[in-house]
Structure formats: structure tokens, C-alpha cells
Amino acid sequence: MRVLSLVNQKGGCGKTTAAIHLAAALSLAGRRVLVVDLDPQAHATLGLSALGDSGPSIADVLCERVTAREALREAPCGLSLLASSQSLAEFEDESARIVGPERRLRGALEEVADQFDFALIDCPARADGVLTANALCASTSAYLVIETGAFALQGALRARALFEEVAAQQGSSFDRRVLGTMFDKRTRFARELLVALHARFGAEMFDTVVRSSVRLREAAACGRPVFEIAPRSTAADDFHSLAAEVLADRPRIGRELAPASSLLRGPVGPVGPVQTTDRIKSVQDLRSANANSDNTSGIPG
Numbered sequence: 001m002r003v004l005s006l007v008n009q010k011g012g013c014g015k016t017t018a019a020i021h022l023a024a025a026l027s028l029a030g031r032r033v034l035v036v037d038l039d040p041q042a043h044a045t046l047g048l049s050a051l052g053d054s055g056p057s058i059a060d061v062l063c064e065r066v067t068a069r070e071a072l073r074e075a076p077c078g079l080s081l082l083a084s085s086q087s088l089a090e091f092e093d094e095s096a097r098i099v100g101p102e103r104r105l106r107g108a109l110e111e112v113a114d115q116f117d118f119a120l121i122d123c124p125a126r127a128d129g130v131l132t133a134n135a136l137c138a139s140t141s142a143y144l145v146i147e148t149g150a151f152a153l154q155g156a157l158r159a160r161a162l163f164e165e166v167a168a169q170q171g172s173s174f175d176r177r178v179l180g181t182m183f184d185k186r187t188r189f190a191r192e193l194l195v196a197l198h199a200r201f202g203a204e205m206f207d208t209v210v211r212s213s214v215r216l217r218e219a220a221a222c223g224r225p226v227f228e229i230a231p232r233s234t235a236a237d238d239f240h241s242l243a244a245e246v247l248a249d250r251p252r253i254g255r256e257l258a259p260a261s262s263l264l265r266g267p268v269g270p271v272g273p274v275q276t277t278d279r280i281k282s283v284q285d286l287r288s289a290n291a292n293s294d295n296t297s298g299i300p301g
């Protein structure tokens with residue numbers, strides 16, 4: 001079972017939307033997929049039409065009141081869900097009295113590992129804390145979700161550094177990937193930012209970037225993935241394409257990475273020679289699109 005965490009210490013950047021829709025797309029591609037809602041705000045639970053307080057939740061699992069198997073719920077698109085509830089706060093309080101509290105989720109997921117091909121963990125909007133530590137400890141990959149808006153590059157580097165710190169503290173080894181979301185290709189700013197993100201994160205960036213789509217907001221509002229309400233939307237296309245990349249991906253666990261602290265130094269903007277892989281071709285396309293108009297974004301081109 002591959003365990004993927006969607007992380008960023010910033011709220012509202014599209015983590016929950018990515019967790020639900022990547023999970024649903026992997027499920028529609030025939031994989032057995034579990035969604036773990038590790039955010040006390042329970043947005044993934046609500047986004048999958050499930051009420052957090054009506055049955056055993058992930059909090060009961062972490063507090064060892066029930067097993068993960070006992071807490072599984074059915075969700076749309078053939079997904080299974082470990083729902084969030086307000087009692088996640090109780091686990092956070094109790095964790096000071098537990099030995100190795102950050103290993104609880106990993107233990108729980110091992111128990112259902114034969115039932116699923118993927119588990120996707122929707123993380124709370126913070127880098128510290130016992131819940132995020134649990135997610136990173138259980139993960140084979142951490143996907144940093146970046147909203148392609150103002151200050152996104154600086155935010156991405158800061159987020160990356162924070163999560164590297166947590167990983168180093170607990171000796172976790174997981175693969176790192178970066179996903180751009182809420183992309184509006186009509187704005188020059190967003191296009192230039194995407195070039196900058198590719199230049200900075202290189203092969204860690206997914207080729208797929210999730211475009212801004214009102215359908216995703218509608219899906220969240222009615223508690224069903226976009227595949228059920230608008231299967232032919234750009235949002236559905238984007239998440240199918242992301243799922244295809246994830247399925248083709250071979251996690252490079254233990255791969256050497258430049259320490260995030262070194263990434264934080266130096267100028268912000270596209271760096272290094274332009275590469276000639278297929279991945280960068282699309283970025284070159286973006287560069288030439290950008291060259292046709294004035295640079296107004298403040299990102300050096």
C-alpha cells in the first residue's frame with residue numbers, strides 16, 4: 001500500500017480537494033483507495049458526504065478504542081474513509097502521555113494494508129503537532145500542495161523547509177512531490193509562477209497542475225467528488241491526469257535532496273540551465289507565452 005500525505009501549513013490551498021479527488025480518480029482507475037481525514041476541521045469527511053460524529057472515527061483509532069478495520073466507512077466513487085471528528089483534539093491532548101504517539105497511524109494503517117492499494121491522508125494546516133507527525137511517519141510520499149497565487153513560491157519554500165524539519169526530527173524517509181493547484185492560465189502571473197516552481201522544484205513538480213474550477217467548489221458544497229456531478233469538467237480531467245502520473249510514479253524513497261534550508265537562500269525565481277526533458281518543454285512553452293507580453297509579475301523571467 002502506498003501512503004500519500006497532502007501537506008501545507010497554509011489553509012485554503014487545496015489540500016482537501018486534492019486528497020478527495022486524487023483518491024477518487026485512483027479509485028475510478030480500479031485501485032482500492034482509503035481516505036484518512038486527519039484534520040479536526042473534517043472537510044474531507046464532509047466533502048465525502050459523511051458525518052464525522054456518527055460512528056467510529058480516526059480519533060477512536062488513534063486513541064486505540066477501535067481498530068482501523070472497525071472504523072472504515074463507505075464513501076462515494078468506491079472509496080473507503082476513516083472519518084475525522086472533534087475528538088481528534090482529545091488525541092492531541094492525550095498524546096503527551098503516550099509513548100511514540102506519532103507512530104499510532106502507521107500501526108493502524110499496517111492493519112488494513114492488505115485491503116488497499118493507496119491511502120491518502122488529508123492533513124491539518126500546520127507543520128508541527130502530533131497529527132502531522134503521524135501523517136509523515138506513516139507516509140511513503142508527501143505531496144506539498146501549492147496554490148499558484150501571490151507569494152506561492154516563497155510559501156512553497158517555507159512549507160518545504162518546515163516539513164523537512166519535522167521529517168528530520170523523526171527520521172522519516174518519504175518521497176517528496178509538489179502539486180500546483182488553483183491555476184488560472186489566463187493570468188501572466190500564474191504562468192510565470194508555474195515556470196518558477198518548475199525551475200525551483202524540478203522533477204519533484206507534477207506535470208499536472210490543477211486548474212481553477214468552480215465545479216470543485218460546487219462538489220465540496222454538495223459533498224460529492226466532481227466525477228459524480230461533472231464527469232466531463234476540466235477538474236475531472238486534471239485529477240485523472242494527476243492519477244495517471246501517480247500510478248506511473250516510482251517513489252524514490254531515500255533519494256538525496258538539497259536541504260530545504262539551502263533552497264531558502266538565493267534569489268527567488270527561475271534558476272539553473274533550461275533542461276531538455278519533456279517535462280521542461282511545457283515550461284519552455286510557458287516561457288515563450290510569457291515572452292509575448294510584458295513582465296508584470298515581479299518574478300524575474
Ligand SMILES: Nc1ncnc2c1ncn2[C@@H]1O[C@H](COP(=O)(O)OP(=O)(O)O)[C@@H](O)[C@H]1O
Nearest residue numbers: 011012013014015016017182211212213217220
Ligand atoms: N482548483 C480549484 N479551483 C477552484 N476552487 C478550488 C480549487 N481547489 C480548491 N478549491 C476551493 O478552495 C477552498 C479551499 O480548498 P481546500 O481543498 O479545502 O483547501 P485546504 O484543505 O488546503 O484548506 C474550497 O472552497 C475549495 O472548494
Ligand SMILES: [Mg+2]
Nearest residue numbers: 015016039043
Ligand atoms: Mg483541508
